[in-house]
Amino acid sequence: AQKITQTQPGMFVQEKEAVTLDCTYDTSDPSYGLFWYKQPSSGEMIFLIYQGSYDQQNATEGRYSLNFQKARKSANLVISASQLGDSAMYFCAMRVKFGQGGSEKLVFGKGTKLTVNP
């Protein structure tokens, strides 16, 4: 079954420190995409970073980087130099193909609530 597991319901980090949010995935498809989204209390899902299954390099976007370990099926998000505005829910998601017609969807983990302390 195609599944995303986020084992940390909540995480705390001091401002200006780095934090790693864990994500493991399960799929038998050789081609897939992994995403991280941020959801502040306002509710909007904000795209942060993407990693393709065939990408050789770990993805980076500003203070966000994705630690992609394909053999372990993990795609952890690293946030460097945490800021107070980083406090939010963070969701790991996997793009999966399904059905006969090439349909696709995102499968989400349950999320990790990050709190950045001053």
Add this chain to the structure above:
Amino acid sequence: GAGVSQSPSNKVTEKGKDVELRCDPISGHTALYWYRQSLGQGLEFLIYFQGNSAPDKSGLPSDRFSAERTGGSVSTLTIQRTQQEDSAVYLCASSSYRAAETQYFGPGTRLLVL
């Protein structure tokens, strides 16, 4: 604006009434998705549109739910005879092959069924 827009932002309705939720995707995005986010179920896929092709409705929870997409752009999600368990945030997203098929989400519609 350049992002996905949804309306209304909030909707309160009485059990048994029908509701329509609207999504306007990013211009040029051919794929459109609906998801539902509730406390008990997390984020669930509902339906997928690709261009003008017939949608994949496999995620719709019951036949009270339907969706259409006019002209390959704006989409409407309709819930008939609403039930209290339909209360959730309904999120719409769109994507393009030119952007690694990254799904960009709208702000959502918060539906409360009394």
